[in-house]
Amino acid sequence: MTxxxxxxxxxxHNVDGTEKVTGSAKYTFDVVLPNMLYGKVLRSPHPxxxxxxxxxxxxxxxxxxxxxxxxxxxxxxxxxIWRRFPELCDExxxxxxxxxxxxxxxxxxxxxxxxxxxxxxxxxxxxxxxxPAVFDPxxxxxxxxxQIHDGVELNININRHIEWGDVDEAFKKCDYIREDQFKxxxxxxxxxxxxxxxxxxxxxxKLTVWTSSQSSYYIQRLYADMLDMRESDIRVxxxxxxxxxxxxxxxxxxxxxSAILSQKLCQPVKIVLSRxxxxxxxxxxxxxxxxxxxxxxxDGTMLAKEARVITEGGAYTAMGATALYLTGFFSSFPxxxxxxxxxxxxxxxxxxxxxxxxxxxAPQSTFVGESQIDMMADDLGIDPIEIRRKNGMTPNYExxxxxxxxxxxxxxxLDKIEEHIKKQDKLPANHGIGVSAYGxxxxxxxxxxxxxxxxxxxxxxxxxxxxxxxxxxxxxxxxGSNTTLSMICAExxxxxxxxVRIFSGDTGICPPDLGAWGSxxxxxxxxxxxxxxxxxxxxxxxxxxxxxxxxxxxxxDIKDGRIHLVDRPERGxxxxxxxxxxxxxxxxxxxxxxxxYTPHRKGMISPAYSFGVQAAEVAVDVETGRYxxxxxxxxxxxxxxxxxxxxxGQLEGAIMMAxxxxxxxxxxxxxxxxxNPSIADxxxxxxxxxxxxxxxxxxxxxxxxxxxxxxxxxxxxNPTAGAIGNAIYKAVGVRINDLPITPExxxxxxxxxxxxxxxx
Amino acid sequence: MKKELKFKVNGQxxxxxxxxxxxxxxxxxxxxxxxxxxxxCNSSSCxxxxxxxxxxxxxxxxxLALQANGSEVVTVxxxxxxxxxxxxxRAFLDHGSYQCGFCTPGMLMSSTALLTENPKPTKEEIKEGxxxxxxxxxxxxxxxxAVTAVVKGEYKEAK
Numbered sequence: 001m002t003x004x005x006x007x008x009x010x011x012x013h014n015v016d017g018t019e020k021v022t023g024s025a026k027y028t029f030d031v032v033l034p035n036m037l038y039g040k041v042l043r044s045p046h047p048x049x050x051x052x053x054x055x056x057x058x059x060x061x062x063x064x065x066x067x068x069x070x071x072x073x074x075x076x077x078x079x080x081i082w083r084r085f086p087e088l089c090d091e092x093x094x095x096x097x098x099x100x101x102x103x104x105x106x107x108x109x110x111x112x113x114x115x116x117x118x119x120x121x122x123x124x125x126x127x128x129x130x131x132p133a134v135f136d137p138x139x140x141x142x143x144x145x146x147q148i149h150d151g152v153e154l155n156i157n158i159n160r161h162i163e164w165g166d167v168d169e170a171f172k173k174c175d176y177i178r179e180d181q182f183k184x185x186x187x188x189x190x191x192x193x194x195x196x197x198x199x200x201x202x203x204x205x206k207l208t209v210w211t212s213s214q215s216s217y218y219i220q221r222l223y224a225d226m227l228d229m230r231e232s233d234i235r236v237x238x239x240x241x242x243x244x245x246x247x248x249x250x251x252x253x254x255x256x257x258s259a260i261l262s263q264k265l266c267q268p269v270k271i272v273l274s275r276x277x278x279x280x281x282x283x284x285x286x287x288x289x290x291x292x293x294x295x296x297x298x299d300g301t302m303l304a305k306e307a308r309v310i311t312e313g314g315a316y317t318a319m320g321a322t323a324l325y326l327t328g329f330f331s332s333f334p335x336x337x338x339x340x341x342x343x344x345x346x347x348x349x350x351x352x353x354x355x356x357x358x359x360x361x362a363p364q365s366t367f368v369g370e371s372q373i374d375m376m377a378d379d380l381g382i383d384p385i386e387i388r389r390k391n392g393m394t395p396n397y398e399x400x401x402x403x404x405x406x407x408x409x410x411x412x413x414l415d416k417i418e419e420h421i422k423k424q425d426k427l428p429a430n431h432g433i434g435v436s437a438y439g440x441x442x443x444x445x446x447x448x449x450x451x452x453x454x455x456x457x458x459x460x461x462x463x464x465x466x467x468x469x470x471x472x473x474x475x476x477x478x479x480g481s482n483t484t485l486s487m488i489c490a491e492x493x494x495x496x497x498x499x500v501r502i503f504s505g506d507t508g509i510c511p512p513d514l515g516a517w518g519s520x521x522x523x524x525x526x527x528x529x530x531x532x533x534x535x536x537x538x539x540x541x542x543x544x545x546x547x548x549x550x551x552x553x554x555x556x557d558i559k560d561g562r563i564h565l566v567d568r569p570e571r572g573x574x575x576x577x578x579x580x581x582x583x584x585x586x587x588x589x590x591x592x593x594x595x596x597y598t599p600h601r602k603g604m605i606s607p608a609y610s611f612g613v614q615a616a617e618v619a620v621d622v623e624t625g626r627y628x629x630x631x632x633x634x635x636x637x638x639x640x641x642x643x644x645x646x647x648x649g650q651l652e653g654a655i656m657m658a659x660x661x662x663x664x665x666x667x668x669x670x671x672x673x674x675x676n677p678s679i680a681d682x683x684x685x686x687x688x689x690x691x692x693x694x695x696x697x698x699x700x701x702x703x704x705x706x707x708x709x710x711x712x713x714x715x716x717x718n719p720t721a722g723a724i725g726n727a728i729y730k731a732v733g734v735r736i737n738d739l740p741i742t743p744e745x746x747x748x749x750x751x752x753x754x755x756x757x758x759x760x
Numbered sequence: 761m762k763k764e765l766k767f768k769v770n771g772q773x774x775x776x777x778x779x780x781x782x783x784x785x786x787x788x789x790x791x792x793x794x795x796x797x798x799x800x801c802n803s804s805s806c807x808x809x810x811x812x813x814x815x816x817x818x819x820x821x822x823x824l825a826l827q828a829n830g831s832e833v834v835t836v837x838x839x840x841x842x843x844x845x846x847x848x849x850r851a852f853l854d855h856g857s858y859q860c861g862f863c864t865p866g867m868l869m870s871s872t873a874l875l876t877e878n879p880k881p882t883k884e885e886i887k888e889g890x891x892x893x894x895x896x897x898x899x900x901x902x903x904x905x906a907v908t909a910v911v912k913g914e915y916k917e918a919k
Contacts, residue, residue, distance in 0.1 A: 013853045020861030021849040023796015023836035027862065030795040190896050192800045192808055192862035242798075242862030243896050275801040478860025478897050645856035652899030653859065679805040679894060687887040687900040 006560055007490045007497050008707055011645050014483045015502060016240065016476070025240045028212045029272060031198045037066055039261050039271040040117035041253050042107040042124050043281055044099035047350035047672035048133035048146060051097055051126065054107060059123035064116035067264045068124065070107045071096030074260060077226050080317050081218065081250050082448040088158065090149060091316040091353075093226070093256040099128070100148055100315035101352050102672050103281030108257035110269045135672050137312045137347035138289065148315065148348040155348040157313045158321045162328045164400035165339030170304035174295030176380060180372050182292070183738035184364040186312075186667040187285035187660070188682060189357055193242020194278040199258035200268035207234045207259060212241045213505070214249040214475050215515025218449065220507045222251035223259060231507075238505030244477035245657070246356035247282055249517050250318055279677035283355035284667065286323045286346075287312040290368040292331075300380055300387040304339040307331040307365070311354065313346045318355035320346050322448070326441075326605075327361030330718075331369055332399065334410050334439035334611055335391040340400075350672050358654070359717035360518060362440060363661055367739060370436040370722030374729065384726070385418045388437050393611070403603040407710070409637030409700040410437065413613040416635035416696045421615055430620045431630065434726025437613045440715025441606030442705065443520025445599050454596035456520075456528040457511035460489065460536045462591040464583055466561070466576035468493060468500045470532075473513025474525040475505040479713055480646040481521040485529045487642055488706050492533035494558025495575060511596075519711035522642065523608055524597050526706035531595025539591050540575070543582035548573060599704075608702045608710040612636030616659075616691075616723035620731045625747025627728065629659055629691035632720065637698035640708035647712045652693045654716035660685045662721030666740050767828045769794065770838030778825045785809045785820035787828075788835055796836035796865045800894070807893030810866035810873075811835045817873035819892070836865035839872065847915030848872055851906035859897030866893050871907050880911060 003009050019025035056068040071094040080089030095104050107124050111117035132146040139145055140155040148155050171177060197211040207229065213219050216236040224231040241248065254271040261269040273282065291308040309327060313320050328342035359366075377387040392410045399405065414437070421433055443455070459471040470489050476482040486500040493499075503509055513525065541556050544563045548571070550556065555566040564572030583590060599607040617630040632655050641647055664683040668675045676682045701708035721739060729735050734749035762777040769792060778787055788794045788811065797820055800808035804822035811820045812834040839846040848871050851857070858864040867890060874881060874889035881889060886907045890900065909915060 014856070014858075016861070017853045017858070018845070020858045020864050021845065021852045021868065022840055023794075023865045025861050026795070027798075029798065029862075030789075190894070192798070192806065192860060192894065192896055194800075240861060243860040245896070275803065275806075478862075480859065649856045649859055649898055649902060652901050653895075653897045654899070656899035657896065678803060679801045680803065684894065684896075685899075686894065687890045687904065690887075690900045693899065693901050 005491055006494070007487045008640065008642050009644060012483065012487065012497055014480055015486050016482060027193055027240045027242055028196045028198060028210045029193050029242065031210045031270065033198060033200060033268040036198065036268040036270055037110040037112060037265065038114045038117050039108055039110045039258050039269045040114065040121055041105045041257050041271065042121045044102060044104040044106055046099060046128055046130055047102050048131040049099050049128035050131060051095060051099065051106060052129050053127040055125040056107060059109060059120040062116065062120045062123060064112040065109060065120045067110045067261050068107060068120065069260050069264065070094060075226065075228055079222050079226055079251050081319055082317060082321055084448050084450045088317040088321060093251065093253055094260065101350055103352055104315065105253045105257065108261055110261040110265060133350035133672060135349050135351055135669065137310050137349055140347045140349050148350060152348060157317055157346045157348050158324060160325045160328050160344045162342040163340065167304050167306055167339045167341040170339035171295045174303050175298040177293065177295040178372060178376055178379065179293045180375065181737065182290040182368040182371065184288040184290060184367060185739040186287045186354065187357060187665050188279055188667060189245040189247035190682070190684060191243030191245060191247060194273040194275060195248065195252050195254045195282055196272040197255040197258045198268055198270040199255065199262045201262040201266050203266050205233065209236045209255065209259065210239060211236060211255055212248060213238045214244040214477050214517055216475060216505045216507045217473050217512045217515060218249050219251055219255060226251065226256060227259065235508035237508065238475045241475065241477040244516060245358045246360065246517065248477070249515060250355065252282060275679060276677045279682065280352060280674050283318055283353045285357035286320055286354035286361065288327065288364045290364065292368055292372050294372055294376055296376060296380065298380065300377065300382040300390050302335060302337060302391045305332065305337045307342045309344040311344065311346045312351060313348050314351045314353035315348065316353045318353045320355050323356060323361035327365045329402065329605055330362035331365040334393045334437050336393055336397060351669060352674065356517060358657060358714050360714060362718045363658060363721060366436065366438050366718040367721040367725065370719065371725050371737065374726045375735065384435050385414055389414050392437065393439065403605045405609050406704060407639060407700045407702040408609065408611055409698040410611040412698045413611060413635035413637060416698065417613045417615050417633070420633050420696065430622055430731050431617060432727045432729065432731025433615050433617045434723045434730055435613060435615050436719035436722035436726060438715060438718035439609050439611045440519060440711060440718060442523040442608040442610065442711035443606055444518040445602055445604060445606055451514065453512040455598045456513050456524040457596040458525065458528040458532040459511055460532040460593040462536050462579055464580060466495065466499065466579040468495065470500055470502045470529065471510045472502070472504050472525055472529060473510040473515065474521050475516040477516050479516065479650065480643060481516060481525065484522055484643045484646060485525055488526050488529050489533045491707065492530050493537055495561055519714040522709050522711060523705045526709060527597035528595045530706040531597065532593040535595055536591050536593025540578055540582055543585060544573065544578045547578060547581065607704045610636065610638045610711050610715045612715065612719065614719040614723045616720065616727045618724060618727040618731055620728060620746065622732055622750055625743040625750060627743065627746060629663065629689065629724065631692040631694065632659065633694040633696065635696040635698055636716065637700040638712035639700050639702035639705050639710040641697065642707065642709050648695060650712050651695055651716050655693050655720055656685045656690060658717040658720035659691065659724065661739060662724035662741055664740055664742065763826055765825055765829050767830060768832045770834055780826060782825045783821055784823040784825045784828050787825040788820060794835050794837050798862055798865060800862065807866045807870065808863050810869040810893060812869055812873050815873065815876055817870045836868055839868060841918060844918035847910045847917060848906065851909045851915050855902045855906040855909065857898060857903040857906040863893060863895045867895060867903055875910065883908065
């Protein structure tokens with residue numbers, strides 16, 4: 001079948017591929033500037049304490065030390081990404097009076113090299129007055145718990161309520177009701193490039209920053225807030241970024257401290273967080289206590305669901321407020337609950353801050369929801385696929401008062417997974433296949449950041465040789481947005497992918513854009529890029545139509561570098577020749593196209609949603625509780641597939657991360673201290689643990705997306721933990737309700753099951 | 761007190777003076793400007809700094825530079841011959857075996873060392889060969905497919 005597209009859907013190399021396989025890709029980590037200094041951050045060893053005194057005099061005297069700063073050197077502003085709500089902007093970054101978690105920054109040093117800076121940290125004397133601390137949100141909401149932020153009662157940072165239908169009345173009509181409790185663990189992002197920044201203040205008072213970031217615009221704006229600067233005096237450049245996964249779009253200690261030090265010295269300062277700092281003092285996935293009540297008719301039709309959630313917020317708000325909202329919304333996914341109620345509470349604790357991480361609250365809600373629906377199916381004697389089919393979302397469905405879903409391929413995904421399971425021969429003993437269904441958003445509609453700009457914007461400039469420079473504030477953090485957006489641009493203009501050169505993530509030259517989070521770039525940036533390309537294209541067409549003497553009833557289009565009549569493709573001229581003449585005709589001005597996208601009247605959450613169903617096969621060793629992930633097969637739909645190699649990569653990578661969330665990743669703590677802050681001790685899936693991964697692509701078309709495309713990044717992180725839990729139940733009949741599902745927990749549950757059997 | 765370090769990197773002889781505690785990764789990156797070699801943990805557990813030392817893959821953050829005295833080191837910059845990419849580099853491109861790219865140099869070096877030592881590894885041996893390298897983006901399978909394609913002879917050494 002020939003595709004109607006020329007570029008979209010092709011298995012292309014990423015536009016930055018050769019740089020990445022030759023080691024020539026330059027990351028912030030690789031930036032070295034003349035006269036550059038190296039910075040280090042001193043962090044609190046205590047979970048909760050008043051800062052009485054900081055003596056930096058000895059550190060300042062150390063040869064090679066150029067500056068030492070503390071909270072007193074800052075303006076004392078508090079940052080937060082929920083800028084519309086000042087009470088939620090609660091993080092000073094360099095603490096002035098109080099520290100709230102182990103890792104909270106208290107001072108920073110700039111020196112001629114990293115070793116000297118490190119040595120200077122030891123010479124800074126901080127006098128603390130230790131305060132009682134609290135680590136578990138269920139403890140922190142008690143009356144007598146220590147108060148972490150002044151004026152915040154019961155340490156409740158924020159609460160969220162979502163409701164539709166009449167939940168209490170509906171539960172009365174149910175034949176069967178289940179109530180279950182779950183605990184979702186923390187997870188570290190483990191970006192291979194740790195957080196880093198090179199900040200350079202000039203004597204002209206302007207700030208230039210190279211940093212590993214998911215949103216250059218957010219970082220620029222947050223700098224402006226913290227430093228009382230005009231945002232246009234700040235240039236933030238995101239070069240190649242060594243992973244983000246939700247951890248890199250809030251102003252962090254590397255960015256802020258390097259800027260404060262550079263401001264003092266007018267010399268560039270580079271700060272690269274160590275792996276230990278990355279684990280202990282950057283943000284992480286939000287741990288949640290989940291209480292679920294689910295009611296159904298005998299035939300499996302679900303009538304009502306109630307979810308109550310208490311999340312461990314850690315010391316500050318961060319993006320945790322969004323995670324609290326999204327976990328509540330996605331707790332209803334991907335099903336048509338006629339009655340639904342959610343109450344979520346985010347509670348401050350004296351632990352490292354919890355915030356956004358790939359899936360953004362939905363991996364938690366999907367794990368608990370998909371575990372419970374399997375339990376429900378089991379109780380009612382209904383097949384797990386069948387109960388999902390009976391209740392699953394369909395195209396053009398309105399989540400009451402919340403969201404409108406246009407394209408939705410959930411049912412086709414269920415069919416494919418059912419086929420896949422039926423194809424398996426009889427499984428060996430102690431093997432099981434569990435399923436899990438999910439959905440996710442293609443970018444968020446909410447504007448808590450209070451941007452006055454369009455959510456996404458792009459500029460296209462067509463040069464004399466017909467080649468295109470594409471400028472977008474999107475950030476490629478490895479997910480391949482530079483490639484996807486270049487493909488969309490090339491497709492719209494009818495030219496080759498090699499004809500597009502992309503400039504992204506640089507606030508000095510790119511239009512403001514919210515950046516890479518919430519799986520927004522393919523749809524939102526994609527629309528902006530497509531519109532910018534269309535704008536440029538229409539200008540070329542004016543010249544082409546005149547040049548060709550076309551009857552005005554005919555339409556023109558460009559394909560493969562040729563401008564032609566749509567109805568008579570054989571009549572055409574070279575795109576490259578027309579561009580030359582057009583620019584001459586415009587008095588030598590390059591052709592510029594502009595495009596932007598902001599969702600309007602698309603509900604409260606997102607303009608589009610993707611769906612999928614995953615089946616995980618496990619093999620359990622009943623003697624030890626150890627189990628192996630044998631195969632993970634995913635049927636998913638993400639609208640038109642723009643970049644197939646990119647989507648496959650997203651899918652397989654998501655299984656590594658989401659499988660890890662179900663299987664092994666955790667951050668155990670002792671009095672607020674993370675006990676495994678190294679890659680040796682933080683267990684994640686390595687190549688030998690990685691299961692086979694099969695992909696079943698489902699065709700859908702999203703009317704709101706560019707060329708029909710929607711998200712394929714984060715949604716894929718949602719199903720795996722639930723599928724693993726359900727697979728273990730199928731394999732050996734034990735159910736684990738708290739993540740991660742470690743061999744130890746499986747072992748204990750198996751022994752418990754045996755004991756109960758004997759007791760009977 | 762600095763000591764003399766004489767070694768070859770990507771075929772080029774160097775004669776340097778380094779502090780005894782200097783790591784091989786530091787010399788490569790900071791002295792020679794070979795920034796393709798990354799640092800993800802500085803404790804030999806992530807593999808981003810993997811290079812070849814006398815044909816064997818080592819984590820350059822856990823080798824003292826002076827231990828490389830008299831040795832031949834190959835970094836990711838040494839894989840391509842002029843403008844011709846190595847078979848593994850081309851296979852990585854075709855199979856999308858990289859995303860953020862930060863682990864990619866280390867992955868390529870571990871894979872290259874594996875194929876130098878064992879040109880016909882099984883799938884399990886390929887998995888073992890890269891088990892010391894963390895990739896947080898790809899989920900490894902595309903890397904395994906790329907190495908497999910090279911093993912099957914789908915990518916010839918460029919002349």
